[in-house]
Amino acid sequence: MEKRTIAATLVFAIAAVFFLFSIFLIHPFGKPGNVAMDDHIIANTQNETGTNNAVTSVVFDYRGFDTLGEATIIFAAVAGVLMIFRRVNP
Amino acid sequence: MNGMSKIVKTTVSILFPFTMIFGLYVIAHGHLTPGGGFQGGAIVASGCAMLVIAYGSEWVFERIKTKRLAAFESIGGLGFIAVALLGLVFSTVFFGNFLAGSNLLFGTTPATGSTLADMNTGGVLPLMNFAVGIKVIAGLFVIVLVMAYASSQKEWNT
Numbered sequence: 001m002e003k004r005t006i007a008a009t010l011v012f013a014i015a016a017v018f019f020l021f022s023i024f025l026i027h028p029f030g031k032p033g034n035v036a037m038d039d040h041i042i043a044n045t046q047n048e049t050g051t052n053n054a055v056t057s058v059v060f061d062y063r064g065f066d067t068l069g070e071a072t073i074i075f076a077a078v079a080g081v082l083m084i085f086r087r088v089n090p
Numbered sequence: 091m092n093g094m095s096k097i098v099k100t101t102v103s104i105l106f107p108f109t110m111i112f113g114l115y116v117i118a119h120g121h122l123t124p125g126g127g128f129q130g131g132a133i134v135a136s137g138c139a140m141l142v143i144a145y146g147s148e149w150v151f152e153r154i155k156t157k158r159l160a161a162f163e164s165i166g167g168l169g170f171i172a173v174a175l176l177g178l179v180f181s182t183v184f185f186g187n188f189l190a191g192s193n194l195l196f197g198t199t200p201a202t203g204s205t206l207a208d209m210n211t212g213g214v215l216p217l218m219n220f221a222v223g224i225k226v227i228a229g230l231f232v233i234v235l236v237m238a239y240a241s242s243q244k245e246w247n248t
Contacts, residue, residue, distance in 0.1 A: 056120055071166075
């Protein structure tokens, strides 16, 4: 066998083992692990952000930088599309 | 491309306003119901893409200025960052929620626990939803429209 094939098989086997471990070691469905941040958000989101919707409070308040990055991705996509399809001789 | 048949055009003309209303509802109630700026903007942009498919891209391209859509996209992004910077000014941190609990615009704090939905809550979250909604509407629609129009033109890059 070629060296590339052996290396690819090894990488695939290692990745498969890790995926199998992560499948069997994951928490049961609907019972997440005991994370302090979840309890804090569920308990305090109405006082701290004044919102009934905890998901929106996470997306726009607790993790606002994540949303800023997503908005930047959309901006870059629009800029790229307009740059590719621009008229050369308007 | 001249668009599709008269049946499709009529159906789209009936469905289009309802799609717009549903998408704007999802944006405006982003801090109360599932959804938000991204999802509602995607709904509105899908309605506009439906219009592009039914009536043809040239028909839409003649009636809408793409530069204006790009300007709307920039306005949404700048408004989002401006609200975040106002949080830095009036609160302590970037993305600080300075309107929550201030009894000003969107400033009411709901009681803890399961309460009725109140539109006047959320602090800066509704403002950010509106900004992201404008941004996603204009961004996705300009992508769809420009790609459809450019692929329908034979001599685009002569």
